[in-house]
Amino acid sequence: MSEVSTRAWTRPHDWAEVVIGVVAALSPLWLSTDTMTMWTMVILGALIAIDGLVSLAVPGAVYGEGIQIVLGVLLFLAPWVMGYTEFNGASWTSWVAGALTIIAGAAAMPMATAAHRTAMPH
Template sequence: MKKWTRWEDYVAGICGLYAALSVIWTKQTGASMALMLVFGILLIVAGVLNLSLPGTPWLEYVQCALGILLFVSPWIGRYYDLTGAAWTSWITGIIAAVVTAAAIKPAVDTQHRMRPSH
C-alpha cells in the first residue's frame, strides 16, 4: 500500500474538516462547538497520519472511534435538538466511521505483508 493513496482516509479527513468548519455556519447549542471542533480536528489529524503511514491498523481503529464519537457527540453535548449542528455531527461522523471501518481489513493485510517472516 502506497502513501497518500487511500480514498477512505481522504473521506474521513474531509468529514473532519467539514465538521470543524461547519461551526461557522450552523447554529450552535450546548457543547456543540467544542465537540465538533475537537472531533473534527482529530479526524483530520488521524486522516493525515493514516495517509502517511499505510498499514497501521491501530490508527484506523482510532480514526473509526473518532467518527463514532463525532456521531454520538450530539447526545454527549446535549445538542440533539435536530439543529444543523446535530445533523452535521451525525452525517459526518457516520460517514467517517463507515469508510474507515471498510479500510481496517486492508490495513491489517498490509501490515501482515510488511512483517518479516521468521
C-alpha cells in the first residue's frame, strides 16, 4: 500500500464518507420530510460523517470501516423500516447515500487493514 493510505487525513474513501454523511444529514433542509424522516436522516448522516472523520484521523482503525458499512445498510433500509417511502426525495437520498456509504466503506477496508498492519509493532 502507498504511504498515502496509511497517513491520517489523506484517504479519499473516508473523505467520501464524510461528504455523503453531511449531505444525508442536511438533506431534510431541501427535501420534503416529516419529523421522524428528518431525524432518521440527520442522525444516520451525522453518524456516517463522524465515523468517516474518525477513520480519517485514525487510518489503522479497521473497525471504523465495518461500522461505516453497517451505517450504510441502516441508511439504505431506513425508508422501509422507518416508513418514509412516500417521501420520494428522502427515500432516494437514503438509498443512494446508503449504497455509496457501503461501497466507500468496503473499498476503504483494504487500506484500513494495511494501515493497521503498518501501525502494529512486529
